Amino acid sequence: MNGPIKHILVYLDGTEESLTAAQYAICLSKATGALLSAMYIVNTRALNDLVKSHIFIESEQDEYQRDLQEDARKYLRLMEKMAQEKSVAVSVYEESGAVQGVIRDFIRNNDVDLLVSGKVSNIRSRRDELNNDTERVIRNVSCSVLVVKDEERVWEMFDQMA
Amino acid sequence: MALLDLLEEKIIKVPLESDNKTEVIREMVEVLSTAGKISNPESVIAAVLEREAMGSTGLDKGIAVPHAKTTEVNDLCVALGISNNGVDFDALDGEDSHLFFMIIAPPNQSSQHIQVLSEIAGIAKSSAFCRMLKNSENAKEVLELFLEE
Numbered sequence: 001m002n003g004p005i006k007h008i009l010v011y012l013d014g015t016e017e018s019l020t021a022a023q024y025a026i027c028l029s030k031a032t033g034a035l036l037s038a039m040y041i042v043n044t045r046a047l048n049d050l051v052k053s054h055i056f057i058e059s060e061q062d063e064y065q066r067d068l069q070e071d072a073r074k075y076l077r078l079m080e081k082m083a084q085e086k087s088v089a090v091s092v093y094e095e096s097g098a099v100q101g102v103i104r105d106f107i108r109n110n111d112v113d114l115l116v117s118g119k120v121s122n123i124r125s126r127r128d129e130l131n132n133d134t135e136r137v138i139r140n141v142s143c144s145v146l147v148v149k150d151e152e153r154v155w156e157m158f159d160q161m162a
Numbered sequence: 163m164a165l166l167d168l169l170e171e172k173i174i175k176v177p178l179e180s181d182n183k184t185e186v187i188r189e190m191v192e193v194l195s196t197a198g199k200i201s202n203p204e205s206v207i208a209a210v211l212e213r214e215a216m217g218s219t220g221l222d223k224g225i226a227v228p229h230a231k232t233t234e235v236n237d238l239c240v241a242l243g244i245s246n247n248g249v250d251f252d253a254l255d256g257e258d259s260h261l262f263f264m265i266i267a268p269p270n271q272s273s274q275h276i277q278v279l280s281e282i283a284g285i286a287k288s289s290a291f292c293r294m295l296k297n298s299e300n301a302k303e304v305l306e307l308f309l310e311e
Contacts, residue, residue, distance in 0.1 A: 043273075046276050046280045047276065049280060049283060050279055050283060053286060054217075054219075054221055054254055055219060055221065055227050055229075056279075059216070064272050064276060067269070067272035068272055068273060132164065133277075
């Protein structure tokens with residue numbers, strides 16, 4: 001681990017883009033020897049806000065929280081499987097809270113020096129910019145961020161990597 | 163996923179013609195059906211009404227967010243309707259509702275469902291934007307407002 005990158009974090013949110021980012025992070029970890037961590041955050045802040053605004057009733061909050069926890073386990077298992085295929089060690093974390101705050105704290109407390117993120121959607125309105133968690137994370141974390149694009153190329157790179 | 167990813171003219175109805183809660187839900191589900199988003203409208207109507215029976219999604223400031231999770235759709239879909247006269251939707255503040263955001267989600271897309279509902283919760287806080295939406299005369303104007311804001 002003498003290279004410029006010591007600890008990579010990839011944030012999974014269940015989207016295709018985040019899985020592409022996960023594959024890229026695995027390749028990068030293998031090439032550089034950097035530690036690799038993967039995180040899925042159950043966005044309990046959003047669930048609480050929906051109850052406060054009366055869009056959700058409490059039983060819905062519980063139901064959706066269970067759904068998100070299942071998603072977290074599913075995607076983190078997938079991350080472990082993909083990393084294992086490429087003989088890369090990965091530490092996985094299922095967290096809950098507000099996405100931006102949890103990632104920011106993890107980066108600070110674990111000396112993460114590179115966040116690997118899936119590409120963000122095109123921003124077509126100011127509201128898009130304000131509501132997109134990935135966009136806010138990219139703008140606000142303290143470490144460098146690598147935004148993964150060109151998913152076909154990444155898949156090909158991942159498949160070809162021994 | 164952003165609300166704008168889901169909005170298109172064919173799922174926006176201005177004005178809604180119905181004058182009661184059940185009929186508004188039916189009218190909006192029919193919009194989704196006509197747009198080819200759902201294939202079994204009766205089942206979706208039943209799911210939305212079942213959710214409403216647990217507690218009204220009529221918020222304050224004239225906004226209602228009827229929603230349901232059902233296996234009748236493969237992808238998250240949204241309909242937006244605007245009622246000029248307002249409809250009694252058992253809203254929190256007792257006022258009639260004018261803006262209706264209907265969200266129908268498959269069971270395996272909870273994360274995206276929450277993102278879109280959160281964005282609508284944000285819209286509900288903006289009185290000025292809601293007023294502009296309410297004054298829109300057609301679907302094109304509604305879409306333009308979302309793109310400008």
